[in-house]
Structure formats: structure tokens, C-alpha cells
Amino acid sequence: MLEKTEAGRLANLWDPKIAGQMSEPELLLYRSNLLGSDKRVTNYGGGNTSAKVMQKDPLSGDMVEVLWVKGSGGDVGTIKMDGFATLYMDKLNALKNLYRGVEFEDEMVGYLPHCTFNLNTRAASIDTPLHAYVPQKHVDHMHPDAIIAIAASENSRELTRQIFGDDIGWLPWKRPGYELGLWLEKFCHENPEAKGVVLESHGLFTWADTAEDCYRLTINIINQAIAWFETMTAGKPAFGGQQHAPLPASERRRIASALMPRIRGMVSANAHMVGHFEDCDAVLEFVCSRDMEPLAALGTSCPDHFLRTKIRPLVVAFDPASPDLDATIESLKSSVEAYRADYAGYYERCKHADSPAIRDPNAIVYLVPGVGMITFAKDKATARISGEFYTNAINVMRGASSVSTYCGLPEQEAFDIEYWLLEEAKLQRMPKPKSLAGRIAIVTGGAGGIGSATARRFLDQGACVVLADIDEDMLARTADVLAGEYSPDVVRAVTMNVTDETAVDHSYAEMAAEFGGVDIVVSNAGIASSAPVEETTLELWNKNMSILSTGYFLVSRAAFKMLRAQGLGGAVIFIASKNGLAASPNASAYCTAKASEIHLARCLALEGAPMGVRVNVVNPDAVLRGSKIWSGDWLQERADAYGKQTADLEEHYRQRSLLKLSVLPEDIAEAAFFLASDASSKSTGNIINVDAGNVQAFTR
Template sequence: MQNSATGSRLANLWDDAKASAMSQSELLLYRSNLLGSDKRITNYGGGNTSAKAMEKDPLTGQMAEVLWVKGSGGDVGTIKMDGFATLYMDKLRTLKDLYRGVEFEDEMVGYLPHCTFNLNPRAASIDTPLHAYVPRKHVDHMHPDAIIAIAASENSKDLTAEIFGADIGWLPWKRPGYELGLWLEKFCLENPSARGVVLESHGLFTWADDAKECYETTVEIINKAIGWFEGKLAGKAAFGGQKVQSLAAEDRRAIAAQLMPAIRGMVSGQQHMAGHFDDSDAVLEFVCARDMEALAALGTSCPDHFLRTKIRPLVVDFDPQNPDVAATLAGLPDAVDAYRRDYTAYYERCKHANSPALRDPNAVVYLVPGVGMITFAKDKATARISGEFYTNAINVMRGASGVSTYCGLPEQEAFDIEYWLLEEAKLQRMPKPKSLAGRVAFVTGGAGGIGSATAERFLKEGACVVLADIDATALAQTAEQLSNRYTSDVVQTVTMDVTSEAAVDAAYANACVAFGGIDILVSNAGIASSAPIEETSLDLWNKNMSILSTGYFLVSRAAFKVMKAQKVGGSIIFIASKNGLAASPGASAYCTAKASEIHLARCLALEGAPDGIRVNVVNPDAVLRGSKIWSGDWLKERAQAYGKDTADLEEHYRQRSLLKRSVLPEDIAEASYFFASENSAKSTGNIINVDAGNVQSFTR
């Protein structure tokens, strides 16, 4: 009944030594982080916690009872003190006099800011009344799979009584809000010995007057449910038993790599989407099961689940026993279109006069028999989290269907939460997406100065980045630095030799599985060599051509294949060189290969234009700082060519430029960003020289 280690119990992680010196609010934070650290208790952003504590009123100097409760949009596992809303309890109780009934309960949210304690800017969530009116100091509201499996069963009330007796009560489905808060208060007053309640199709509430006791009650109740399910499900085949055999791991990834770009292109009409692939044991058991399609059609139960995953997934028509990826790809447009029509019909059936407009009608979750689960969302983290939520839904269906009949949330109730005006207001308050949100960039030479600077520029604008480099050690170091700044969700690496056709194809397949596809290629991998023509060996000539010409061809060809499969265009940027336009003494192999890059870009601009694939060139010159090619013989060779000491070479290049300025990796990154972004949407076949001015490389 969990994401992993099925059947294992939750550990009691409470540390008395750590907790001994904490205030009530600090104990709340400690308790929250412990609960949120285990996805068997609640998923990312799910559930909420609270504590009622006596605090000094900054206006009166008197002690006042204050509700500390997780604020809107927070996550209990990662929350800090500033993530909690604080409200006067006496004012919250006064709100009861303003309540006009269930038809008007949404207006109560507007009163919550008037109850704010100490000018706390953290917005209170719609769940605030659910905590405020429970007459206990500490309250936990969690979404454990084992409990939701009970709550989503046809006879959930009877199961709750069978498992917990009078210790844990049961309440019928009610959308979170003010009315449910009053229901919880009434239940507590009428059942003073109860330690919690199961909410139908929703989750678990537990409470106590001590922080440690509240935490331990939550863990105890979940463990009791896990143990009960273990006994009931032992020896039973889940989901009606296995229908098909899952494919081998490498085959699953290969198929996902083909399906994901096609699906991504179909669902990226309103905005670019990032993808996530999951072939964990729990997912594979479900997608290979006899009852998978029937259960998937019922939709999810817990509100947190379907807000992340939509009411139901799209089951991809694929037979792992007779795999035909081409046939599946051919059928995908009709399947995606049918899902959109079905979702639109659901909206039309359920909408109210004041409902928000129809949102993106595409599926979030795609189940592929024998292969796994694919999810798409506005960014990588959301796609991953959506997959985690549907895995929770799978666990719930496994338990509920194993002991009873699984029940999804009624369609109208699901709609009323998905298109809740308060939920819409929250969405409208979200910041505008960054310029590269949902885009995926593939950067070769990603561990070097220009490559890493370019990756960072893209990451700042919301892109996902695949760093490719032949230097595994430098690649790992660069990835660690960028992941620390932008999270590991958006940074992936692949050790790749650009001259190897197999390595390039494998790298792109990995990128497609990691993020769903490719929108931007920055072809930057390179070397530099310097020698008079009579001393230029054939091996040196071929090495330049292999890396700087053939390598650019291979990574571009692979990018074209993915971009054409997506059918949403793309941007390819070649990092060439001033030497591709202006000859240099003693560097014929390098200069010729760089000229080849530039002309290849022009050819590809012609081929890519009908498909919206733009191809442009950035020409740097003398980027010494952070550049790997300047750390070897090239530095000495160029210094010798100009009769300079190596320490003086950067100043030599600066002085020879028209603008008398040094060129940095960040300057090349900025030019690359211009070509990657919509700022250059009408540019292809172009060259930007970033060389501080060199008359020989002026384009004519």
C-alpha cells in the first residue's frame, strides 16, 4: 500500500532529544517534516498540519491563542516556519456568526485574511477551518494510500469500523471547506474519545493535545491499516491478475523514447510540456493487469490525486506480446483526440454558469501496457509529481479492489473541485511562466565553459537541460553544481562521444525518456589544434573533421529526427568560431572544420524551415576563461603563433578587437539564449559574431 517496500511499516522517527527544547510552533514544523518525509504518509504538497499555541499579541501584549496551519500551496515535507499561516483563534470562532450556509461557504475564505496574526503574509488555505474547529491542540490531515484505499471502497464506513472500531470515526464525502470544518467539530464533540476520522474518498484526520502524541497516533493508525491490508491481500492476485508480461527494462525505455516525443508534440499546443517516465514495480503490475483499463476508467478518488493527474488517464493501445511501435504511433493522434473530446464532454456536462473556461483537455497520465507510465506537465517537477500521485492512486485501487469495490469520486464532485473558483483564483495568482518553461535543451560539450554557461542561462529561463560531454568527471562536477542551484529534476547528463553514431542515438533516446523530447540543440563540443600545414598530420586533420564537422552532423541529424516527431519546431544553435569566417595562420584543420560547421548550418536551415526548425550560428572568438580547449596545447600554440607569452594572450586578443573587450562564456550563452528563445522566432540561417569586433569576420 505504498510507493515502495510494499508491506513495510512506518518507523517512528520522533527524537525526544531534538524535540525537548522546541516551542509549540517548532514542534509543529518538526512533526510536519517527519510526516512529509515518507510518501506512504502523504505525497508532495498533500495533506496539512496545525497546532494551536499561545502567543504574545503584538498589539495588546497579552497572550492569545493562535492557529498555526500549513499555508496555501505548501508541502509538509519541505515546509519551513514561514510556510505556516497564523490566525487568531478567537476571530476564527467569530466567523461562525457570519456563515450563511453551504451555498455560501466559499465566501468564508475571503474572511480568513481578517483573522491573520502578526501580519503574517502567508495565505491561509481552504483547509484552515478543518483544523481550526477540531477541539484539540494538534491536528494532522494526511493522504496515506492505505487509508485512502479504505476511504475509496464501496463500503468504506463498514471497513473503517471493522479495522479501527470506535477509535477512528468516519464521515461521508464532503468537499474541503467551511462546512466540513463544522462537521469535524461536531464529530469531535459527539465522540470525545475518538482519535481521528476517515473522510470518504479523501484521507485521514488525527488529533491530540500533544505534538508527539499526535504524530505517533498518525503513524499508528496508518500502520494498523497497512497491517490489515497485508492480511486481507496475502496470496491474492492484484487487479484481477496478470494479463500481459512486461518487457525487458531496455526494451521498455526504447519504446518510451519513441512514444514520448510523439505524445509531447500532440499535447504541447498551449505550452511546451515536459515528460516523465516511470516503470517501477507498482506501475508495471498495474499496466500489465487484467483489470487495468476498467479501473483506470473509473478515475481517481482523492482530490489531491485528480488535481494532479486529471480525473482519468489515457490507456495507450500497445500489445507487449506483439509489439508494433509503428502501429501505436499511427494510432496515437486519434487516441489523443478522443481523450480531448471526452474531456470536453465532461466539462460541458458538469460546468456551472460561473465555471472557469475549459482548461487544457489533454491527458496528463499515459499508461502503456507492458512498458510503464508516461506523464506530461508544464515542467519536469510537476510531471514527476503527477506520476507519483498516480502511483498513489494505483496503490489505492490495489487495496480497495482487493477487499471491496473501488469507487472513484463522482464525476460532478470531481469537476466541482477541479474547476472550483477558489482553485482557479490560485492558478491565476501563479507567476507567469519563464521564457523557456517546458523546453528541453541538449548541450554538447556541456562540461566546458561555454557549455555550462549556456546550460545555466537556459536553466534560469525554466528549461530542462541534458548535458553531454566525453569527459565524465568534468560532466559530473558541472551537473552537481547546476543541480544544486536548479534541482536535479531539470539537469540530466550523458557521457557521449559526438563522433559515435551509436552513442549519439543512445544519448538522444535517454534525453527523450528523461524529459519527453528535445526543443533546443546547442552543438558546442569541440577541440582546437594549431600547426603549419606541412606539420599537420592526416590524423590531426581527421580528428578536427570528425569532431567539428561529422560530430555536428550527427547530433543535428538526431535532433531533426526528434523535432520532426514532435512537430512543434525547434532551435539548433552551432557554436562555431570566428575562424570559420576569417582564416588564421597555422590552424588550417581547425579553421576548415569550423567553416564546414557554418555551411552545414546554412544547409540545415533550408531543410528545417518547413518544419519550424530554426538553425543559427554563434561565432565566438578568444573565449579563454573557463574554456577547456584553452587548457591544453592550444593556448601555447596560439601564443607562439602571435609571439606572445601565454599569460599575455587574453590581453592580446582584447586589444586586437575593435571594442577592446574580453569575450566570456556568459556572452556566448546570451547569444545562444537569443537563438533558443522566441526573441529570434523569425531568424534562421543567421550568424551572430560574439568576438568584440573583428573586421575579418564581418559577414558580407
């Protein structure tokens, strides 16, 4: 039976029925995933777990003690068995004989691969000695907001003693590494009854001799801290009380969607950035408070926090009581430049002779009073996670400032973590970004065959994609499939009628609030109709022109506004048709509208060039498979026009082509990808025919 818990407390999720048949490594995995399932216990990628396990040595056949510990870069909430490093404990203990002192502690990381058990390729993390040298079999190292709030308080040692007595000790700030591992070992030997330790400005270590006891202890200690804070802060206004009333949710999102493309343009000079907007209760409470600016200026405390968020955020000049969005947008440039100058000063004050070169000096976190928090990073997941980390930092500041004085990490210590040579080496090992990394694309007609294939091609190369379509059911199914294949972080869906000006503008605003802007626009929404000219009604003619001409104009106009606001260039791609160049019988409305698309693209290529926006056209022909326009009357109508049965139409088109090949949605997607990528950076105003060869459609 799982334990019940009071509101606001962590639940004990350990299930003996599940755990009963598990091996020690499996119990470690189970414990890790449970702890990582709640962000109040530790943030994404933060914290560490370990177990010391007796296993058979594959060489000697003897039973030896092996340390299983979360590997470098892993996340306890999502880790699998292959995410743990395994090391011989006797070899880890032998490293003590090689240690030359704190000035040389970084060189100890190079010895860890020599301790590997059973040829495990998972790299051990810098925290490995902290787990190895604690005598108990099971060790948890977590970053709970409630504990870091204690650790980041001016009198954290006294608070630790007041809350936990002798059960939990305290150690002063020390950068993670070999020396801190020895400190923990010394503490354990000198305090054999202690169950854990609070590390100043860092987090919590707990230990026990069984996996279940260790998990239960970690949860109980965090709950004890949560309960203490509830008692101590009852009735006290957080952050000095409210200074601003939060704006309504729709207004907050509107302001974010206006600010994000401008900020994105300013911070993407070296690499395209992707944004994330957050206005949860914790964030709103902070950005609306009296103490937000002075607390934000102090910087974050826990190393994991500022590695993800930089040492401090940028506060955007916005007054929700007298909102002047134009003035705020005008002030952004000077605010961003001031932040860069401040960051450069921080680097110059703190750098060492062997420090890596200064990194991107732009802020990651942007706080907007009355509105919320915006974060920018090189991909959506990192931007979102950075926001989660700063939300954790807000929770820490709330707790610490309510019971004591909040203390950020000293500037030099923060720099030494941020520009740590070991951290730099990790960054240098990161894989090369994909060709569309950081790019944001919108694909109209995104639920259809060509649209979904194009979205998939962009996602393959690292883009974030917004699918826009009028068919809500098919749009939802397509978005679910692509989010499952890639990630919910990188796929969004908006219902869009391209003939509705308001719907188009709303879709772009949603894209800005979700991702920060736009780089690639694929205008693909379409219909098809077939009728002799004398049977073509005005309604049918207007419908073709409305969707295939006016719709492309509205989508492009909205795109140009956002692209100009960003100032990053971009790519607009029209999916037109062979019929825009080559006339077909009984399709005057369709062919004329497609010709209009092509000429609109040429006009836009002229207007877009001065701001680096390229506009090109892909002309498909006879893409039957997966295409929505071939699922209605158009199929029968075209078969009738050529005197064919519908089942014979694909073969008819194949034989009609010069290359005798069928044209598939993936073929159109490949052309769109080329025109969106840097490989076509010197091409605008062009047409690529993807029709297997049609002499009538040769461009002239």
C-alpha cells in the same frame, strides 16, 4: 531510543533528544517534516498539520490562542517556519456568526485574512476551518494510501468500523471547506473519545493534545491499516492478476523514448510540455494487470490525486506480447483526439453557469501495457509529481479492489473540485512562466566553459537541460553544480562522443525518456589544434573534421529526426568560431572544419524552415576563461603563432579586437539564449559574431 518497526510499516522517527528543547511551533514543524518524509503518509503538497499555541498578542500584550496551520500551496515534507499561516482562534470562532450556509461557504475564505495573527503574509488554505474547529491542540490531516484505499471502497464506513472500532470515526464525502470544518467540530463533540476520522474518498484526520502524541497516533493508525490490508490480501493476486509480462527494462525505456516525443508534440499546442517516465514495481504491476483498463476508467478518488492527474488516464494501445511500435505510434493521434473529446463531454455535462473556461483537454497520465507510465505537465517537477500521485492512486485502487469495490469520485464532484472558483483564483495568481518554460535543451561540450554557461542561461529561463560531453568526470561535476543551483529535476548528463553515431542516438533516446523530447540543440563540442600545414598530419586533419564537422552533422541529424516527430519547431545553434570566416596562420585543419560547420548550418536552415526549425550560428573568438580547448596545447600553440607568452595572450586578443574587450563564456551563452528564444523567432540561417569586433570576420 527510536522504535523498531516491522517490514512494510512506518517507523516512528520522533527523537525526544531533538524535540526536547523545541517550542510548540518548532514541534509542529518537526512533526510536519517527519510525516511528509514518507510518501506512504501523504503525497507531495498533500495533507495538512496544525497546532493551537498560546502566544503574546503584539497589540494587547495578552496571551491569546493562535492557530498555526500549513499555508496554502505548501508541502509538509519540505515546509519551513514561514510556510505556516497564523490566525487568532477567537476570530476564527467568530466567523461562525457570519456563515450563511453551505451555498455561501466559499465566501468564508475571504474572511480568513481578517483573522491573521502578527501580520503573517502566508495565505491560509481552504482547510483552515477543518483544523480550527477540532477541539484538540494538535491535528494531522494526511492522505495515506492505506487509508484512502478504505475511504475509496464501496463500504468504506463498515471497513473503518471493522478496522478501528470506536477509535476512528467516519464522515461521508464532502468537498473541503467551511462546512466540512463544522462537520468535524460536530463529530468531535458527539464522539469525545474518538482519536480521528476517515473522510470518504479523501483521507485521514487525527488529533491529540501534544505534538508527539499526535505524530505517534497518525503513524500508528496508518500502520494499523497497512497491517489489516496485509492480512486481508495475503495470497490474492492484485488487480485480477497479470495479463501481460513486463518487457525488459531496456526495452521499456526504448519504447518510452519513441512514444514520448510523439505524445509531446500532440499535447503541446498551447504550451510546451515536459514528460516523465516511470516503471517502478507498483506501476508495472498495474499496467500489466487484467483489471487495469476498467479501474483506470473509474478515475481517481482523492481530490489531490485528480487535481494532479485529471480524473482519468489515457491507456495507450500497445500489446507487449506482440509489440508493434509503429502501429502504436500511428494509433496515438486517434487516441489523443478521443481523450480530448471525452474530456470536452465531461466539461459540458458538469459545467455551471459561472464555471471557468475549459482547460487543457489533453491527458496528463498515459499508461502503456507492459512498459509503464508517462506523464506530461508544464515543467519537469510537476510531471514527476503527477506520476507520484498516480502511483498513489494505483496503491489505493489495489487496496480497495482487493477487499471491496473501488469507487472513484462521482463525476460531478470531481468537476466541482477541478473547476472550483477558488482553485481557478489560485491558478490565476501563479507567476508568469519564464521565457523557456517547458523547453528541453541539449548542449554538447556541456562540461566546458561555454557549454556550462549556456546551460546555466537556459536554466535561468526555465528550460530543462541535458549536458552532453565526452569528459565523464568533468561532466558529472558540472551536472552536480547546476543541479544544486537549480534542481535535480531539470538537469541531466549524458556521456557523448559526437563522432560516435550510436552514442549520439543513445543520448537523444535518453533525453526523450527523461524529458519527452527536444526543442533546443546547442552544438558546442570542440577541439582546437595548431600546426603549419606541412606539419599537419592526416590524423590531425581527420580529427578536426570528425569532431567539428561530422560530429555536428550527427548531432543535427538526430535532432532533426526528433524535432520532426514532435512537430513543434525548434532551434539549432552551432557554436562555431571567428576562424570559420577569418583565416588564421597555422590552423588550417581547425579553420576549415569550422567553415564546414557554418555551411552545414546554412544547409540545415533550408531544410528546417518548412517544419519551423531555425538554425543559426554563434561565432566566438578568443574565449580563454573557462574554456577546455585553452587548457591544453592550443594555448601554447596560439601563443607561439603570435610570438607571445601564454600569460600575454588574453591581452593580445583584447587589444586586437575593435572594442578592446575580452570575450567571456557568458557572452556566448547570451547569444545562444537569444537564438534559442522566441525573441529571434524570425531569424534563421544567421551568424552572430561575439568576438569584440574583428574586421576580417565581418559577414558578407
